Amino acid sequence: MTILLNNHGYDNESWRQEFCLQLPQFPVKVFGQQPIDPEEVVYAMVWNHPPGDLQRYPKLKAIFSLGAGAEHFVSDPTLPDVPVVLLADPAVARDMAAHVLYWVLTFHRRYGDYRAQQQGRVWHRKPIVPTDRFRAGVVGLGRIGTEVARRLAGFGYAVSGWDASDRELEGVECHSGLGALDGFLAQNDVIINALPLSEKTRHFLGAGVFVSMRSGSFFINISRGAVVHDEALLEALDNGHLAGAALDAFAEEPLPANHRYWSHPNVFVTPHMSGATFPSSAVAVISNNVRRFEKGLEVYPLFNREAGY
Structure with a gap:
């Protein structure tokens, strides 16, 4: 069971380290940097991920956003039919x-x-x-x-x-x-x-x-x-x-x-800096949602595909 990580345009390594620390049971593979077996990916932690790519992972359980906003999901008409969890840090x-x-x-x-x-x-x-x-x-x-x-x-x-x-x-x-x-x-x-x-x-x-x-x-x-x-x-x-x-x-x-x-x-x-996302606090929120998801509990907040946010 592998986590797919792609914080497009930002520092992937800091995020990878935090996920390894807070979710040690899941190996983390960085998109575009490491070989990834599509059959192993169960969670995708992404931001501005290439449209269409998430369809390649048949065992994907859920998608988690690494930042505020959902427009990158709206722009992907091929988004898999799995829960998409926004980041509420x-x-x-x-x-x-x-x-x-x-x-x-x-x-x-x-x-x-x-x-x-x-x-x-x-x-x-x-x-x-x-x-x-x-x-x-x-x-x-x-x-x-x-x-x-x-x-x-x-x-x-x-x-x-x-x-x-x-x-x-x-x-x-x-x-x-x-x-x-x-x-x-x-x-x-x-x-x-x-x-x-x-x-x-x-x-x-x-x-x-x-x-x-x-x-x-x-x-x-x-x-x-x-x-x-x-x-x-x-x-x-x-x-x-x-x-x-x-x-x-x-x-x-x-x-x-x-x-x-x-x-x-x-x-x-100002250069879009009002709410910087820090890996330590953001991964804590995401990891808590992953643990809840694994137990069959409610996760929050879910992306509303009809509303677009």
Whole structure:
């Protein structure tokens, strides 16, 4: 019984060592680096695995994602009919919430303005509203969005959330459905995108969404770049309707050198680092699910093929 490992584009060796440590009963073979007998593979631990390859393993029991998101599964129409388990690493959610908190603080407390003032040796305090009057809205209340909303609320911000379906979160004012979206957007000083990427959410945040946001508000993206319509966001920034944007995910990565985001004075670019996945914590989560699966117990969270996430 062998584990197939392919963390495409990332460090396979660290992951291999962690799997050997935490699941010592399963030999680990790295895709493309070692000979693999398809008859021996029972679990596939993959990220951006070549479409069609997973069909080659007749005894495959389950597929486990090595990162957040599921678009690489959606793009593989030949995905075997076995459970696909997404990665819900609490450490990733915590770090993404910390990333969001940094930018909410930056926008609320106007730290960017103070940095600019420092260059000119200007001593001038900017007016701000109290923390509990600065409103933060989270779009998408899945695992990551829920953690972000809870952390912001715990820090004292006035937090609301929007999702396609009904949600209830203590300390968070929840909205649902397209009919409630415009009102939700208009009431917040900063909007955080935590929507998963699917065919329904591709370019979901377009011109209509940015126009509905409060004038002078800010935008933070920690999800997927393709959820955002880039030209619509740039237009809202160019005409001053939005005051700034902190972007950590892009439709094309790495972000092309000639993209306007790099040079826009009100855009802050980070290289998709808000929630780094560490092998030690991620493999602990995956290994626990493997042990549960071996015992016939429920594993979580399962990829919903119909919804695409």
